[in-house]
Amino acid sequence: xxxxxxxxxxxxxxxxxxxxxxxxxxxxxxxxxxxxxxxxxxxxxxxxxxxxxxxxxxxxxxxxxxxxxxxxxxxxxxxxxxxxxxxxxxxxxxxxxxxxxxxxxxxxxxxxxxxxxxxxxxxxxxxxxxxxxxxxxxxxxxxxxxxxxxxxxxxxxxxxxxxxxxxxxxxxxxxxxxxxxxxxxxxxxxxxxxxxxxxxxxxxxxxxxxxxxxxxxxxxxxxxxxxxxxxxxxxxxxxxxxxxxxx
Numbered sequence: 554x555x556x557x558x559x560x561x562x563x564x565x566x567x568x569x570x571x572x573x574x575x576x577x578x579x580x581x582x583x584x585x586x587x588x589x590x591x592x593x594x595x596x597x598x599x600x601x602x603x604x605x606x607x608x609x610x611x612x613x614x615x616x617x618x619x620x621x622x623x624x625x626x627x628x629x630x631x632x633x634x635x636x637x638x639x640x641x642x643x644x645x646x647x648x649x650x651x652x653x654x655x656x657x658x659x660x661x662x663x664x665x666x667x668x669x670x671x672x673x674x675x676x677x678x679x680x681x682x683x684x685x686x687x688x689x690x691x692x693x694x695x696x697x698x699x700x701x702x703x704x705x706x707x708x709x710x711x712x713x714x715x716x717x718x719x720x721x722x723x724x725x726x727x728x729x730x731x732x733x734x735x736x737x738x739x740x741x742x743x744x745x746x747x748x749x750x751x752x753x754x755x756x757x758x759x760x761x762x763x764x765x766x767x768x769x770x771x772x773x774x775x776x777x778x779x780x781x782x783x784x785x786x787x788x789x790x791x792x793x794x795x796x797x798x799x800x
Contacts, residue, residue, distance in 0.1 A: 559591045560799055561609040565617030565635065565658055567596045571760050575615050578748040582788040583613075583795040597631065600638035606645055611652035611798040613791075614659030616746065618764055621661045621671045622711045640666050650737040652798040654791070657709060660742035667717035667736065675729040679708030679758060679767055680778045684732050684745070690723035693735060695793050703786035705732075705745035706754050706779055708766050712744055733790075739798070747791040751780040 562579055566572040576592055579585065591609065593601070596617065606612065619632045628636075643666040646653045655663045661671050683702050690696050703724075713731050716722045724733035724743075733743045746754075755776045762769045 557799070558608060558610040559589055560585065560795065561604075561606075561612045562590050562592045563600070563612065563614045564592065564594045565596045565615065565619060566594075567618070568760055571757060572596075574753055574756055575748065578750065578753050579613060579615070579791070582748055582750075582791045584792050585795060585799075589799065595635060595638070599631065599634045600642055604642070606642070606649075606651050611654070611794070612642075612646065613794075614653070614655040614662065615748070616657035616659070618761065619658060620711050621665050622673060636662070636665070646740055647736055650739045652739040652794075653741065654747075654794050655742040656746055656748060657707070657744060660744050661711060661713065663736070663740070663742045664713035664717055664731075667720065669713045669715055669717045671711050672714055673711050674714055675712040675731075676710050677707055677712075677726075677728050679754065679775045681706055681782050681784065682726055682728070682745070684724050684726045686724050687722050689721045690733065693721075693723050694797060695741065695790050696723065697793070699786055699789070704782045704784050705743075705747070705787040706749045706751075706784055707745040708754075708757075709744060710765060741794065743790065745787060747787045750784065750788075751776075754779040 564572050572594055639662045665671055681704055683704055685702055686696055686699055712729050716731050716734050720734045720736045722734050726732045729744055735741050758772050758775050762772050
């Protein structure tokens with residue numbers, strides 16, 4: 554891999570344990586070293602005013618406990634600031650077709666920016682699910698060589714209700730229909746977590762057991778479920794994104 558402009562990794566998780574672990578997974582499954590990235594945790598101060606996308610080869614955004622569908626009067630001030638910051642950043646990303654991969658919360662933030670409603674209609678329990686690659690997805694370079702179906706780890710209280718106008722649906726699910734989409738040629742979003750594995754999800758289950766994703770007494774069963782299948786093709790999406798854009 555040729556060294557060059559780093560990949561910008563924006564994280565929104567307020568807990569050090571989950572933030573550090575998520576970052577480690579981005580490195581592991583993206584085939585990256587810390588020196589290949591610029592990591593910014595924005596859950597406290599938002600996106601820096603002087604952030605210039607041209608300083609980076611690509612942008613990756615992880616998950617968070619924030620819900621876009623929360624009524625405005627119930628959102629914290631930092632959540633409002635982060636959403637406003639992302640709208641400004643995503644305006645550049647979409648207009649200029651800057652390489653971008655948003656996972657889970659990153660998916661919602663991009664969908665919201667593009668005008669799609671975000672609601673709890675298609676929420677999914679924590680687990681490993683089988684997803685279908687669409688005909689458009691089979692022609693996408695990030696999914697090259699994939700089978701018609703892949704397994705992925707997820708768990709979310711909200712999702713985009715429809716594929717954003719002008720976007721291409723790449724992957725769909727039985728419970729949540731919009732699992733991966735692309736805008737332009739280089740802007741991607743996934744509802745599932747391409748960076749996560751069973752150990753990472755078990756950690757998140759422990760940390761978020763009281764955050765409304767599931768009933769606390771379900772934790773042990775959920776850990777068993779996420780450990781039943783490996784998710785190599787989900788990881789390959791992250792790796793192929795890095796290989797395509799990091800230079």
